[in-house]
Amino acid sequence: MIHPVAVIGAGPYGLSTAAHLRARGIPVRVFGEPMVSWRDHMPEGMLLKSTPAASNIDAPQPGHTLGDYCAAAGIPRLVTDEDIIPVETFIAYGEWFRQKLVPELEQVRVVSVDRGSGPDAAGSGGFDIKLDSGESFTARAVVVATGLSGLAHLPPELAGAAADGPTPSGPVSHSSQHHDLRRFSGKELIVVGAGQSALETAALAAEAGAQVRVVSRGKGAVDFGAPPWDQPKLRPESPFGRAWSLWALSYYPQPYRHLPAEARHYLVRRVLGPLGAWWLRDRFEGKVGVREVERIVSAAATDGQPVLTVRTHGGRVEELTADHVMAATGYRVDIAAMDFLGHELRAGLAASRGTPRLGAGYCSSLPGLYFTGLPAASSYGPVMRFVCGTEFASPRLARHLAAAHG
Ligand SMILES: Cc1cc2nc3c(=O)[nH]c(=O)nc-3n(C[C@H](O)[C@H](O)[C@H](O)COP(=O)(O)OP(=O)(O)OC[C@H]3O[C@@H](n4cnc5c(N)ncnc54)[C@H](O)[C@@H]3O)c2cc1C
Incomplete structure (x- = not known):
């Protein structure tokens, strides 16, 4: 029997990863409430800090940018760095993306993920997944894209x-x-x-x-x-403003995971800080x-x-x-707080200051268990805290997963 891949999360990262896996023909089951962090856990009337160019949910095929959504919805296109995105528009964009590319989303919670017992297609035991609907099934691989959920930090x-x-x-x-x-x-x-x-x-x-x-x-x-028109012109452009450091961290996160742990954790906290x-x-x-x-x-x-x-x-x-x-003190990644991951999985994961240590393709130290979005930031850099990080993460994760478990 061919077991599906389970994607846990239906925010920008879960939807983008699921779209890339589907485009590779990999059977996938996707769980979560679409765009719930944006709808319920951010203030009504909020405007996005990221520019339109840095607010696309990455898709494997053209036609799914924020601009494409605006055109399809008949609302004024958000294009330049001076265009500001209302959170309601971004939520509607996420919903549109989901309907087009992840129509099979299941709006249920994953209650537990444990190492599987039976052999799967790739010869390993896969993962046993329990849902709050009462259903259990085996997944050949699991992608954790649970974003901000459960990680709010109170000093x-x-x-x-x-x-x-x-x-x-x-x-x-x-x-x-x-x-x-x-x-x-x-x-x-x-x-x-x-x-x-x-x-x-x-x-x-x-x-x-x-x-x-x-x-x-x-x-x-x-x-x-500084407003866009006052940004220094002689530095390279990045989704977060003009600066060499931002440019390198945005477009070249690959070597980030090879930096010493001290430097990685420092940069995640300080670059693009308050x-x-x-x-x-x-x-x-x-x-x-x-x-x-x-x-x-x-x-x-x-x-x-x-x-x-x-x-x-x-x-x-x-x-x-x-x-x-x-x-308003942000979020802290802590594997211990991801209580849907079984105790044995959490205890067996290679971690650094409570965050999973990821290798190539966003794979954790447990083959078949992947993390993307915020929990990947200490391995792939601060760009993973933002929607635009889907452009780097999703195709690479899908390629690695297809090669190892496809
Ligand atoms: C106030 C605020 C403003 C922000 N503004 C911006 C901005 O302007 N631009 C930008 O790029 N980023 C911004 N961010 C960061 C942004 O929230 C993240 O980049 C983005 O939401 C991460 O997406 P995600 O898919 O990883 O997770 P989320 O959007 O947090 O989605 C998590 C998903 O996981 C699901 N889930 C969790 N647990 C389970 C479970 N056990 N079973 C099933 N499903 C589960 C949820 O239902 C949800 O679908 C902002 C963050 C905050 C707090």
């Missing part, structure tokens, strides 16, 4: 005010738990962080009628990028307060209200209060 210093974990109705939440920011209308909100997500969420909440302060670590941490989009500055400045501190010492809740204890740059300790604190 330990904020955990004191979130004894049962962050929740939107408690004193502290994570930005991924919000979609509609109108709940903060008339309230005082502290947003912790200085990245695009923090700054855009703060601006949107202020526009929804909240009184918002951004609390960030370091001096001058809140900053915005910086607001150029178009956000006018919506942010004068509307959102900024409090730069040396560090947040701790957080507590008094009568359900959060109290942040901070250490200022002058060395004083102060308390900041609000109706709610939202941590």
Whole structure:
């Protein structure tokens, strides 16, 4: 019997990988809620930071770019670096891509993945997969494309005010738990962080009628990028702006996995690090307060209200209060948090600081188990944190999988 490949995830990476595998004639079953991170875990009214050229979900055949979607949907084409993409348009693009190229998507959760017992077509045991529909089956290979799911990061210093974990109705939440920011209308909100997500969420909440302060670590941490017309002309163009480093990391991620671990982890964190989009500055400045501190010492809740204890740059300790604190503190890859992967699989994976160590073709140390998107960033570089990384990842992963398990 020919077992299918299981692709877990129906965001940009899962859909793109599935399209490439299908184009090679490989039987594939694809699981997940299409574009759910974008629909439920990002704020309504958000605009993408990436430019149209850097927001294509890679397909094996032409005709499936964001521009192609706009033309098909009869909406103004998003083409130049000055065109800004509303999140709703990007979600609709993902849905259109799915209907055209991954029509068989199954909207169920994968509950567990374990090493298989019976021999598969490639002579190994494959993987035993259980779904929340109650079905079980054997897959010859598995592609983990679960993106941001389950990886929201709450810094330990904020955990004191979130004894049962962050929740939107408690004193502290994570930005991924919000979609509609109108709940903060008339309230005082502290947003912790200085990245695009923090700054855009703060601006949107202020526009929804909240009184918002951004609390960030370091001096001058809140900053915005240069508009396209002010980018340095003598440096090469990349999807993220003009710079040699961005150009190399965007178009040549192949050698990245051979760098020393220290350098790989540093670059994933620092390159394309916190910086607001150029178009956000006018919506942010004068509307959102900024409090730069040396560090947040701790957080507590008094009568359900959060109290942040901070250490200022002058060395004083102060308390900041609000109706709610939202941590816009990003996502951290941690294999331990991917609890749908069986214990034996997780324990057997070669890992580096909680992230899977991937070889050629995005294959992990366990033959047949592949990771793409965010969990691949420590092996293939920061471009894997963004949609445009599908252009590099998906064809290579599909080629490797076809050769090893096709
Ligand atoms: C606020 C914010 C703004 C962003 N803006 C941009 C931007 O402008 N441009 C850009 O390029 N990137 C942006 N990103 C990054 C972007 O989210 C990722 O690049 C992209 O979503 C990753 O796609 P993915 O397919 O890997 O995962 P996701 O889009 O997170 O999709 C994960 C999929 O996995 C499925 N899944 C998870 N667990 C299971 C399971 N057990 N069983 C079955 N299915 C499962 C989910 O249902 C979902 O379909 C932004 C991120 C955030 C948080």
